[in-house]
Amino acid sequence: MVFQGWNCYNNPRNENQNKKQEGYKMKRKLISALLATAMVASMVVVPVMADEETEAATRLPQKLLQKLLQKLLQKLLQKLQQKKNAEPVANPDLADKKVGVCIYQFSDNFMTLFRTELEDYLVKLGFSKENITIQDGQNDQATQSNQIDAFIADGVDVLIINPVNTSSAETITDKVVDAGIPLVYINREPGEDEEARWDENGWDVTYVGCDARQSGTFQGEEIAELENKGDADGDGVVRYIMVQGDPENVDAQYRTEKSVEALKAAGVEVEELTKQRGDWDQTKGQEITANALSQYGDKIDVVFCNNDAMALGALQAIEAAGRTVNKDIYLVGVDALVEVVENVMNDKMTGTVFNDYFGQAHTAADKALDFVNGKDVDNVYMVDYVKVTTENAGDILEMIK
């Protein structure tokens, strides 16, 4: 089966996906070639120069390299943009097929973008709007489980579920599979053991999401790539606070772990001042950061937030405390909400990571369609995250606005 989603992250768990990595590998080869060119250029020029000339000469290939990399990045973004705008061919036979969608909580701003795109794209594929029902789980597993029961009783043709608690995935899978309904999990990854069960039993169940490890790593790298590597007060240690999402969620776990790991991998000495759960919520992000600022004051160099909503809250607290992002403190989130990308462009936030809801929504809908058409579907599909910093925030904004 040919993968039809967007960029596919090189997930070691899914061997089939390795075959689908040609584009990804080509990009990496191109980047390596650019780096090699720049290295060769500097090696040729440097030995015959005096000190000042040497400096000027090394700056030259670096600038060239930067320009080439920027061009490359622009090309990649153009490709993303084209895929986002690509119109699928609508299938008239789908008009009477019923799709049930369960979202863990409508008030989550990232999931609002996701579900809007999902519904639009399902309609573009040929499902009729009246036959797509989207339910709000109100962040309560019991409520969501009742909604799933109702969808089963109604005999929907396919279910797309963003679970409230991933620990309930096994129970949910069992009852949906028993009812003979194919199932696409989105956004909250049920876990490797659960996914292995679908594979072993040959069930029509799949997960479409992103590998949260990648987003955490990108956050850490964004800080490590700063000139002072995030050491705002220059005392040799990067002290940070971690504002976590719901810790039951792998996105929260991996972002927390991998962001710090990436910073350490860049040779930075780090110290965690506090780590608290903000449940993906802006108000909680604001409260946690405000409290930490009054407790630790100028000691805080970096505020890591597992998502942008909490980072927006953190920004409010930082501004209220009279601190200035990118001057005496750094702040990163994940999602690339429009307001955050604008803030990154305007130097009010350090960076974020694009959580590609277009790619995830389209792949989820494509897989739902494949199930309805009786086609083979793999058990996991991963979509790439993209780093967002001042350099590419403008391009990202164009794509998401």
Ligand code: BGC
């Ligand atoms: C997003 C969060 C969102 C969460 C919901 C994460 O991938 O980054 O913004 O609240 O999913 O499960």
